[in-house]
Amino acid sequence: MTIRAGRPAVRALQPSLIRKLANAGIGRTDIIPLWFGEPDKPTPEFIRQAAKDAIDEGQTFYQPSRGIVELRSALADYTNRLYRASVTPDNIVVTPSGMTAVSLALQCIVADGDAVVIPSPVWPNLAGAAEILGAEVVRVSIRPHDGAWSLDLDELFAACPAHAGALAINSPNNPTGWMLEDDEQQRILDFCRERDIWLIADEVYNRIVYDRDRAPSFLDKVTEDDKYLIINSFSKSWAMTGWRLGWLTAPLPLIETLGTVSEFNFSCVFAPIQIAGITALQGGDAFIRASAARYRAALEAVKCAFGELPRVTFPVPQAAFYAFFAVDGVCDSFAFAEQVLRECGVGLAPGAAFGPQGEGYLRLCFASEVSLLERALDQMRPLLV
Numbered sequence: 001m002t003i004r005a006g007r008p009a010v011r012a013l014q015p016s017l018i019r020k021l022a023n024a025g026i027g028r029t030d031i032i033p034l035w036f037g038e039p040d041k042p043t044p045e046f047i048r049q050a051a052k053d054a055i056d057e058g059q060t061f062y063q064p065s066r067g068i069v070e071l072r073s074a075l076a077d078y079t080n081r082l083y084r085a086s087v088t089p090d091n092i093v094v095t096p097s098g099m100t101a102v103s104l105a106l107q108c109i110v111a112d113g114d115a116v117v118i119p120s121p122v123w124p125n126l127a128g129a130a131e132i133l134g135a136e137v138v139r140v141s142i143r144p145h146d147g148a149w150s151l152d153l154d155e156l157f158a159a160c161p162a163h164a165g166a167l168a169i170n171s172p173n174n175p176t177g178w179m180l181e182d183d184e185q186q187r188i189l190d191f192c193r194e195r196d197i198w199l200i201a202d203e204v205y206n207r208i209v210y211d212r213d214r215a216p217s218f219l220d221k222v223t224e225d226d227k228y229l230i231i232n233s234f235s236k237s238w239a240m241t242g243w244r245l246g247w248l249t250a251p252l253p254l255i256e257t258l259g260t261v262s263e264f265n266f267s268c269v270f271a272p273i274q275i276a277g278i279t280a281l282q283g284g285d286a287f288i289r290a291s292a293a294r295y296r297a298a299l300e301a302v303k304c305a306f307g308e309l310p311r312v313t314f315p316v317p318q319a320a321f322y323a324f325f326a327v328d329g330v331c332d333s334f335a336f337a338e339q340v341l342r343e344c345g346v347g348l349a350p351g352a353a354f355g356p357q358g359e360g361y362l363r364l365c366f367a368s369e370v371s372l373l374e375r376a377l378d379q380m381r382p383l384l385v
Contacts, residue, residue, distance in 0.1 A: 007134075009131055009132055009133070009134045010132060012131070013128055013131060013132065014124075014128075016124065016353065017334055017349075017350050017352055017353035018035055018036070018349045018350070018353050020334075021035060021334070021337055021338065021341065021347065021348075021349070021350065022035055022036070022347060024338065024341065025341055025347055028345070030345045031341065031345050031346070031347050032345060032346045032347065032372060032375065032376040032379070033347040034346060034347055034348060034364050034365045034366070034368065034373075034376060035337075035347040035348055035349045035363075035365070036349075036365065037174060037236075037321070037322065037365050037367075038235070038236075038239075038241040038365070038367065039236070039239040039241070039291065039321075039367040040367055040368040040369065040372075041239050041291075042239065043238065043239050043240050043242075043243065043276075044238070044239065044280075044284065044287050046279060046283060047238065047240070047276050047279050047280045047283075047284070048276070050272075050275050050276045050278070050279035051272040051273060051275060051276040052272075053275075054271060054272035054275040054276075055272050059271040059272055059275070060270075060271065060272075061271070062267065062268055063268040063269065063270075063271050063274065064268065065259050065262040065263040065267060065268050066092075066093045066094065066255070066258070066259045066262060067092065067093060067094025067095075067247070067268075067269060067274060068094070068271065068274050068275075069089060070274075070275075070278055071094055071274045071275075071277050071278050072089035072090075072092045072094060073089045074277070074278045074281045074282060075087075075089070075092050075094075075247055075249075075277075075281065076088055076089045076091070076092060077281075078281045079092075079219060079249065082214055082217075083217050083219040083220050084219075084220045085219045085220065087219070087249060090252060090255060091249050091250060091251070091252065091255065092247055092248065092249055093247065093248045093250065093255065093258045093259060093262060094245070094246075094247050094269050094274060094277075095245075095246045095247060095248060095262070095266070095269070096244045096245065096246070096266050096269050096270075096273075097233065097235070097244040097245065097246050098202070098204050098231055098232065098233030098235060098246035099125055099129075099246070100244075100246060100265065100266065101231045101232075101233070101246045101247065101248045102125065102126060102129050102200075102202065102231055103129050103132075103265070104248060104258060104261055104262060104265065105200050105229040105231060105248060105250075106129050106130055106133055106135070106166070106200070107133065107261050107265075108229075108254060108257050108258055108261055109165060109166055109198045109200075109227075109229070109254075110130060110133050110135050110165050110166060111165065112133065112134035112135070113134065113135070113136070113163065114135050114136070114163060114164070114165030114166070115135065115136040115137075115138050115160075115161050115163050115164045115165060116130040116135045116136070116137055116138070116164070116165060116166045116167075116168050116200075117138045117139075117140060117156070117159060117160050117164055117166070117167045117168070118130075118137060118138070118139055118140070118167075118168045118169070118170075119139075119140050119141075119142050119151050119156065119169055119170070119173070120139040120140065120141065120142065120354065120355040120356075120357045120358070121142060121173075121175055121176060121324070121351065121354035121355050121357045121358035121361070122139075122142075122170050122173065122174070122175075122354055122355060123170055123174040123175070123202070123354065124353055124354060124355070126168055126170055126202060127139070127355065130168070135165070136163075138159055138160070138161065138164070139355055139356070139357060140155055140156045140159045141155075141357045142173065142176055142178050142357065144313070144315040147315055147316060148178075148315050148316055148318070149173070149176040149177065149178035149315050149317070149318075149324075150178065151178065151180075151184075153184060153187055153188065156188075157191050160191075160195065160197070164195070164197050165197060165198060166197055166198040166199070166200050167188065167191075167192055167197060167198070167199055167200070168200040168201075168202070169188065169199070169200070169201055169202070170202040170204075171185075171201070171202075171203070171215065171216075172203075172205035172206065172208065172209065172215050172317075172318065172319030172320045173205075173319075173320065174204075174205065174320055174322060174354075175320075175322045175324045175349070175351070175354050175358065175361075175363040176315070176317060176322070176324045177316075177317020177318055177319050177320045177322055177324065178317070178318065178319075179209070179215050179216070179318040179319045180215075180216060181216055182216045182220070182221075185216055185217075185218055185220075185221060186221055188218075189218060189221050189222065189226065189228075192226075192227065192228075193226065196227070197227070198227045198228070198229065199218065199222075199226070199227065199228045199229070200228075200229045200231065201217075201218045201228065201229070201230045201231065202231045203215065203217055203218070203219075203230060203231065203232050204231065204232055204233045204235065204236055204246075205236055205319055205320040205321075206232070206237075206319075207236075207237040207288050207292070208236060208237065208291070208292060208295060208319055208320055208321055209292070209318065209319040210292070210295075210296055210299065210317075210318060210319065211318070215319055217230070218230060219249065222251075224251050224252060225251075226251065227251070228249075228250065228251065229248060229249075229250050229254075230248065230249040230250070231246065231247075231248060232246060232247055232248075232249070233245070233246035233247075234246065234277055234280055236320075236321075237284070237288050237291075238280040238284050238287065238288070239287070239291070240276070240277075240280065243273055243276065244273070245269065245273050245274070245276070245277050291367075294367075294369075295321045295366065295367055297370055298321070298366040298367070298368060298369075298370055298373055299316075299317070299321075299323075299366060301366075301370045301373050301374055301377075302314075302323045302364065302366050302373060302377070303316065305374070305377040305378075305381075306323070306325060306377075309381070309384045309385060310328075311327050311328040311329070311384055311385065312325055312326070312327055312328075312384055313325060313326040313327075313328070314326075321365060321366055321367040322363050322364065322365055322366070323363070323364040323366055324351065324358075324361050324362070324363050325361060325362060325364070326351075326360050326361050326362075327362070327383075327384060330360060330362075331359070331360055332352075332359075333350035333351040333352045333358070333359055333360060333361060333362055334350040334352055334353075336350070336362065336383075337349070337350040337362055339383065340362075340380055340383060343382075343383065344379045344380045344382070344383060345379055346376045346379055346380050348362045348363060348364055349362065349363040349364075349365075350362060350363075351363065364376075
């Protein structure tokens, strides 16, 4: 008997190139790991303490599948404070991670054979979650232009086939740091309205921006009549990557369906983690501001180092905490990342991990202390000059 490892769409998935590279570095204590997208600081103590207290109080039972009302209320307050929005707790579904929010969103709106259009390079899980469901992923290139990343909206709209079920946009973008402006978001929303397709917006990096307090958001523009799903997470802004806590904001007609699908996917989120989320929302603004200042200094250090290397092309990010850069003569990003790991002791993410549009680039996460980044950049210099 021949055993097939899952459905064809699942068998066709490409393993994570970032994980593959990281696994090759396991056991080496001399490596500077800049391949994963997470802050180097642990979650603030006051957030950790809130979870500990909840555990000690015995809050270890099942919870509502859409999230406890206290967290959904705190999320609604946070959203309305930050954006020009009128969100209620009933518009929100709490999820165990932003990744789960992506999967739920797609499960609710994408049918087998639908096309999902995604600007790329992009976080690989966004496209992978659509491919698992049998969707056709149509990628539209984000390109460097005048020293920054940009997306041609006319090209984006022209690429949407008749069977498009959703337009999925990650802005601010991982890995490039590209970010949509308000007028561009409005054009995209108007296009989705005209075509009657869903808008999925991954806004996980919306508080890590270098020229303002927060990124433009579709939450400033959508109404209850729109077909939208906004994804966010506690991972990046509050340094809570390992906690696995995210949320979805959606129009009321879809909320009951999202709650049902949540029940079949994960039942509920652990109560102490949700309580930690409330604490983060209510007391985490100072931490977010301090983190943004740290990342800004780190970005300047990376810009300074790359500016001295004529082989390096580095379109400067507007947001997030990644340097997505190319090295003249490098065509195989995975092979080059292996060489950097082997010879320089620095772990980078290969650009090919983020789709065909990322090949030839490498991603460096600079959410670290400047001194560590400077050491990593100095160790890489022999391969970059």
